[in-house]
Amino acid sequence: MVIAKKYAGSLFEVSHEQGVEESVKADLATLKTVVAADQSFHLFAEDPQVSKESRIEFVEKTFKGVDQPLMNLLKILADRKHLELIPAIAAEYETFYNEANEQQYMKVESVYALSEEEINDIGKAFIKRTGYKRLLIENIINKDLIGGIRTTIGTTVYDGSVQNNLKEIAKAVQQQ
Template sequence: MANVLNKYAESLLEVAKGQGVAQSVYSDLLEIKQALVNDSTFAAFAEDPKISKEARTQFVSETFKGVDAPLMNLLKILADRKQLGLIPGIVDAFVEYYNNANQQAKMKVESVYPLSSEELDALGKVFIEKTGYKKLLIENIINESLIGGIRATIGTTVYDGSVINELNQLSKSFQKQ
């Protein structure tokens, strides 16, 4: 299944880049996924075998009428093949391909309190230099269990500068002695 999702996502990115609308498609996909995650009626509709191809295609045309042509074409293909339920997975795969193509990544920053935009910008600059990415999409998450400091996650790499981590490291070093 992941292979199908990747093929759809990769093809969409290629066509969107060719037409100069990759950024717009990226934004639309994020909005579509956010809307679908919270909509159980869409999930039921997407999985209902009783709904005809024509009804699905008409639904897609009316619901997503403001999106760029490459995305609309993909949505119509999914409707025609009764695969609308694949949209969230395709979005995830597209985001990964888009981020790789644009040398950007998501960065989750955990802190005890909300960080200001200046603090997040400063952290972003440090991690851009450290990782080589051109851009980091930073999300600040409050985690009071850290006691202080921050924990940053980019992909599968965790940079832990929290007080709780320092205390754990100190405890481990005492246990070794």
């Protein structure tokens, strides 16, 4: 969503300048969870009968304690009836945060739960391969792989599974 990305980019830039990008990220993660789960929030945010002033007052009372850049954005969202964008803005903000900190989420699929040491070794290998300074790794059990691992970093998939190797062999045999 383009508008959410623009809001998130501006918020990250101001938060970074003020040195509060960490706390804004944490507050946004909380807001994302709460807003996504609260149907009454959506009804309020989208109600055309709620005045701009009421929305802004609601934001000021409900979200007091957040850093000023986030409060300013929430007031803008309330003013423009865009409060429903909070989850999308939170996701985009996290992308900006990860890029600035040269880190990325990594999903490692395996047939069994990997040990901490195995996860660390995989992480180190992919840090060398990708150039990221840090990978936030999640291990997911996938019995269909038969063996090996499949990793996903951002939108890139590295498939070293037995299942994939068998598919490649079958494809090669069919082409001959």
